Amino acid sequence: MRISTPMVNQLALNGIMQDESALTSTESHLSTGLSINSPADNPVGEVELLQLTATSSQYQQYLSNGKSAGTNLNLEEQALTTSGTTLQSIQSLVIEANNGSNSTSDLQSIATQIQQLEQQLLGTANSTNATGQYLFAGYSVNTQPFVRSSSGSVSYVGDAGVSSVALDGDSSVQSSDAGSSVFMNVPTGNGTFTTTAAAGNTGTGVIDPGGVTDRSLWTPDQYTITFTDATDYQVTDSQGNLVTQGTYNPTNGQSIAFKGVDVGISGGPAAGDTFTVSPSSTNSVFDTLDSLVNSLQNAASSSASRAQLSSSLATSLRQIGNAMSRISNVNTSVGTRISMISSLNASVTSQSTTVTTQISNIDSLDYAAATSQYSQQYLALQAAEQSFAQLGQLSLFKYL
Numbered sequence: 001m002r003i004s005t006p007m008v009n010q011l012a013l014n015g016i017m018q019d020e021s022a023l024t025s026t027e028s029h030l031s032t033g034l035s036i037n038s039p040a041d042n043p044v045g046e047v048e049l050l051q052l053t054a055t056s057s058q059y060q061q062y063l064s065n066g067k068s069a070g071t072n073l074n075l076e077e078q079a080l081t082t083s084g085t086t087l088q089s090i091q092s093l094v095i096e097a098n099n100g101s102n103s104t105s106d107l108q109s110i111a112t113q114i115q116q117l118e119q120q121l122l123g124t125a126n127s128t129n130a131t132g133q134y135l136f137a138g139y140s141v142n143t144q145p146f147v148r149s150s151s152g153s154v155s156y157v158g159d160a161g162v163s164s165v166a167l168d169g170d171s172s173v174q175s176s177d178a179g180s181s182v183f184m185n186v187p188t189g190n191g192t193f194t195t196t197a198a199a200g201n202t203g204t205g206v207i208d209p210g211g212v213t214d215r216s217l218w219t220p221d222q223y224t225i226t227f228t229d230a231t232d233y234q235v236t237d238s239q240g241n242l243v244t245q246g247t248y249n250p251t252n253g254q255s256i257a258f259k260g261v262d263v264g265i266s267g268g269p270a271a272g273d274t275f276t277v278s279p280s281s282t283n284s285v286f287d288t289l290d291s292l293v294n295s296l297q298n299a300a301s302s303s304a305s306r307a308q309l310s311s312s313l314a315t316s317l318r319q320i321g322n323a324m325s326r327i328s329n330v331n332t333s334v335g336t337r338i339s340m341i342s343s344l345n346a347s348v349t350s351q352s353t354t355v356t357t358q359i360s361n362i363d364s365l366d367y368a369a370a371t372s373q374y375s376q377q378y379l380a381l382q383a384a385e386q387s388f389a390q391l392g393q394l395s396l397f398k399y400l
Contacts, residue, residue, distance in 0.1 A: 056356060059352035062166060066173075068165065068175070069167075069337075070345075073175060073176075073334050074338065075127065075129055076136075076176065076177065077331060077334045077335060077338065079125075080182070080327050082124050083121055083124050083125070083183075086117050090117050090289065091317065094114075094313055107296045108297055111293045114289060114293050118289040121285070121289075122148070125146045136183070137178075138158045138160055138161040139159050140157075140159050146179060153290065156179055156180050160180055162178055168347070171340075177330055177333075183284060184282070186282060186288070186322050188282065188319060189280045189315075192212050192261070193212075193220075194281075195275060195278075196315065198273065198274040198275065198276070201269070201275075201307065202273065203268050203269040203270030204268045204269075205227070205265045205267045205307060206314065207311050208263060209315070210262060210263035210264070211261065211262060214260035218261060219259055221238050224277075225256060227248075228271060229271045230268060232248070235258050248269075263277060267310075283319065285320075289320075296309070
């Protein structure tokens with residue numbers, strides 16, 4: 001086969017171009033520090049790298065979710081702790097108010113203190129995070145959840161939604177609690193029934209919150225305890241049907257029992273005094289405190305009024321205790337969720353580190369090997385260029 005001079009030159013140029021391309025590729029790897037700059041460098045490694053990079057991004061999202069949820073839950077935990085402390089202070093004031101030696105002005109002073117603490121509680125219930133979003137508003141994070149209306153009552157205008165975020169491929173965590181479940185829907189009474197004294201009572205009888213002795217016998221209804229004289233009573237249901245009757249002697253620890261429940265009445269009921277036992281419902285902690293303040297402000301110095309107040313304070317104490325239990329339960333749940341985030345984030349961090357190491361093993365450049373390769377390629381290119389230059393000078397005319 002005859003090889004022409006142009007063909008020789010072309011072959012030489014092709015070799016130089018290949019050497020230049022290889023040198024440029026090595027320079028690119030050295031400048032980026034990566035062993036794979038394009039799929040052509042390592043097709044199999046590129047596919048594995050894409051999969052690992054996607055996994056790493058997912059892990060970073062899980063860690064970001066955990067950090068955001070943890071921050072919110074820590075703020076919620078602080079707010080709930082503060083709320084519990086505020087209610088403890090109110091509880092102490094209620095116990096103080098139940099002292100029979102208090103004057104009317106003393107009671108009004110206590111009412112003022114409770115009003116101030118209630119306002120503090122309202123502010124805590126409207127707590128926000130660093131971005132100004134409300135902690136207890138449900139999904140309506142940009143709406144103030146608790147608002148006092150012109151009539152004086154506090155309403156919840158958030159929603160019942162609760163946000164959740166993924167912490168790994170199998171687990172998620174609730175990152176908030178709706179204010180309606182924390183401050184509003186608090187069970188009344190003892191959770192089964194609630195007791196009240198009629199406003200028109202003239203005696204000094206005070207009814208306690210009562211208790212359940214046999215839940216299977218309890219039939220939810222409104223029952224009325226009516227004293228026909230200072231000791232004799234009868235219990236009727238909402239239809240006026242007689243449930244039970246008897247003679248009551250509070251000095252020997254006797255209680256009035258019917259339908260699987262019993263209640264105690266201290267003091268001296270007068271003929272015609274009535275007390276009601278009604279099924280428990282739900283009430284907001286703010287309504288409870290508003291009612292408490294109203295009772296203290298309107299308390300008169302008469303013995304009948306003080307008996308009414310004592311019954312009202314006993315009911316308020318039970319309601320405040322219920323609210324504190326609700327807040328404590330939510331706070332415990334928040335603490336559990338914070339621990340869960342910490343535990344899962346530690347696991348995800350470990351997995352993320354493993355994936356990062358795998359990515360590095362595939363994509364990180366061996367600088368020593370690449371530098372040596374660069375030197376060899378550079379020398380090869382110089383040699384090829386010098387050979388081509390010398391080849392171009394070959395001619396018979398040079399020797400004539």
